[in-house]
Amino acid sequence: MRVIFLDIDGVLNSSRTKNPRDFPYLIDRKLLNRFKGLVRRTQARVVLSSTWRIDPIGLYAAKYYGVPFYDVCPDMPKRPRSDEIRAWLSHKRVRRFVVIDDEDDDLDDLPLFQPDSKIGLNAAVCRGAERYLKGKTDETMRAGVVKRIGQNIEALFKRNKS
Numbered sequence: 001m002r003v004i005f006l007d008i009d010g011v012l013n014s015s016r017t018k019n020p021r022d023f024p025y026l027i028d029r030k031l032l033n034r035f036k037g038l039v040r041r042t043q044a045r046v047v048l049s050s051t052w053r054i055d056p057i058g059l060y061a062a063k064y065y066g067v068p069f070y071d072v073c074p075d076m077p078k079r080p081r082s083d084e085i086r087a088w089l090s091h092k093r094v095r096r097f098v099v100i101d102d103e104d105d106d107l108d109d110l111p112l113f114q115p116d117s118k119i120g121l122n123a124a125v126c127r128g129a130e131r132y133l134k135g136k137t138d139e140t141m142r143a144g145v146v147k148r149i150g151q152n153i154e155a156l157f158k159r160n161k162s
Contacts, residue, residue, distance in 0.1 A: 002096050002097065003044055003046075003047055003097040003098075004038070004044045005047050005088075005098070006046050006048055006067070006069065007099075009050065012027045012065075013031065014120035015118045024057075026061075027062075027067070031121045035067075035126075042133040045071070047073060048073065053075070073088045098111045098112075098113050098133055099112045100114075113140060113142075128140070
């Protein structure tokens, strides 16, 4: 089985996503269609790693917009997202997987494909994730080291406050 661990904010929506009333839980249809194409071409199962999965309204919104998810990662408060993904993986037989997330929450040793949150999921990240899932490459697509370190530090402080 191929799996895509999906974050939503910054991936299926972005700072460019039209949101006239500043609603939470909004998805950009263009980005969603791009993602659905990736899922269709790779025949991957989608597991939500997004924080949307732990809020009933967020989960409802993901279903409402038609995010094609199969399962959700366990909620492990005060633990990095990487631990939640590893916990999910420990119970499944997965041949190949990717993580699509605009942030690096201790995801350094996982196959991370990181779109820029300002634009969301772009065609280049989709192509890279598709090639990885199909076993054509082992290259990932990450933000620069300095940006990832900053994201890891920010995530650590967020976990310690909850």
